[in-house]
Amino acid sequence: MDIKVLGPGCKKCKELEKAVHKAVDEIGLDAAVEKVEDMDKITGYNVLMTPGLVINGKVKVFGRVPKHKDIIRYIKEEM
Amino acid sequence: MAESCTCSCSCGRDASEILIFPCSGASNVGQIANQAGVELTKAVVGKMFCLAGIGAHVGSFVESAKGAKRIVAIDGCPVQCAKKTLEHAGVTITDYVVVTEEGIDKNRNLNLAAEDVNKICTKIRASLGIS
Ligand code: SF4
Numbered sequence: 001m002d003i004k005v006l007g008p009g010c011k012k013c014k015e016l017e018k019a020v021h022k023a024v025d026e027i028g029l030d031a032a033v034e035k036v037e038d039m040d041k042i043t044g045y046n047v048l049m050t051p052g053l054v055i056n057g058k059v060k061v062f063g064r065v066p067k068h069k070d071i072i073r074y075i076k077e078e079m
Numbered sequence: 080m081a082e083s084c085t086c087s088c089s090c091g092r093d094a095s096e097i098l099i100f101p102c103s104g105a106s107n108v109g110q111i112a113n114q115a116g117v118e119l120t121k122a123v124v125g126k127m128f129c130l131a132g133i134g135a136h137v138g139s140f141v142e143s144a145k146g147a148k149r150i151v152a153i154d155g156c157p158v159q160c161a162k163k164t165l166e167h168a169g170v171t172i173t174d175y176v177v178v179t180e181e182g183i184d185k186n187r188n189l190n191l192a193a194e195d196v197n198k199i200c201t202k203i204r205a206s207l208g209i210s
Contacts, residue, residue: 047139049126059139063126064096064146 001031001078006042006052006062013051015065020053023071029079096148097125097207100133100161107195108155108178108185115153115199122200124209125151134164141168149173151203156185174206 005020007013013035020033036042036054045054049063053074060074099119101112116127132140144150144165151174152161165172176199179185183195204210 048128048143052139061139061142061146063143066142066146070142070146 001029001075002034002054002056003031003075004034004036004054006036006045006047006054007050008039008042009037010050012065016051016053019065019068019071023068023075027072027075029075097151098128098144098147098149099125099151099153099203100128100130100144100165101153102155102161103130104155104160106155106185107188107191108183110155110189111178111183111191111195111199112153112155112161112176114191114196115203118196118200119151119203124200124204124207125149130161130164133168133170136168141170144168144170149207151175151207153178153199153203155179174203176202176206 003020003024005013005017007016017033017035024031024033042050042052045052045059047059047062051065052062053060053066055074055078058078099116101116102109103113119125120127128144129140133144150165150170150172152165152172154161154177156179157177159177162172162175178199181198181202
């Protein structure tokens with residue numbers, strides 16, 4: 001599974017990265033979480049705001065840090 | 080890396096918790112709604128969001144909207160296109176303004192009066208409790 005956290009490195013992006021790691025650990029998934037900080041690359045995903053969560057190339061949510069249960073749901077949708 | 084930035088990130092004054100959806104209709108009142116969304120975004124009251132993305136049921140747009148603390152819908156007239164679009168996608172509106180209900184008549188003149196736009200902005204600010 002390919003998981004990316006989009007964000008230039010501000011507070012919420014870091015929060016999302018941490019939250020995604022927690023969800024991945026909880027599910028017991030062997031997946032790397034890649035942080036995308038390059039604004040050109042981020043823009044390429046057509047997110048209106050950061051942070052953004054992309055799983056297997058699909059933008060799941062952006063502009064906020066979702067609840068833990070929702071992150072689990074987004075991951076499971078792609079399993 | 081900086082804790083705050085000038086990009087379109089959702090940090091800072093948490094304007095991203097308040098999403099603004101104007102109907103952006105093809106009449107004076109639709110465009111007054113749109114311009115009010117633009118002005119409120121520039122003033123960092125909230126962030127204008129793509130109503131068309133919601134209408135298209137783009138998953139990430141709908142998910143992102145559903146998690147916002149406040150959803151502001153601005154419709155030009157009683158046809159209520161923004162309201163119906165959001166409701167159809169299951170997004171709950173918390174603050175709602177219809178431009179024609181604020182004493183502005185609907186017509187085809189797209190030369191908008193700044194005072195009309197301000198009137199709608201003031202109404203929304205009051206609804207949000209942001210002066
Ligand atoms: S609410 Fe009225 S002004 Fe806005 S798009 Fe619909 S018909 Fe047009």
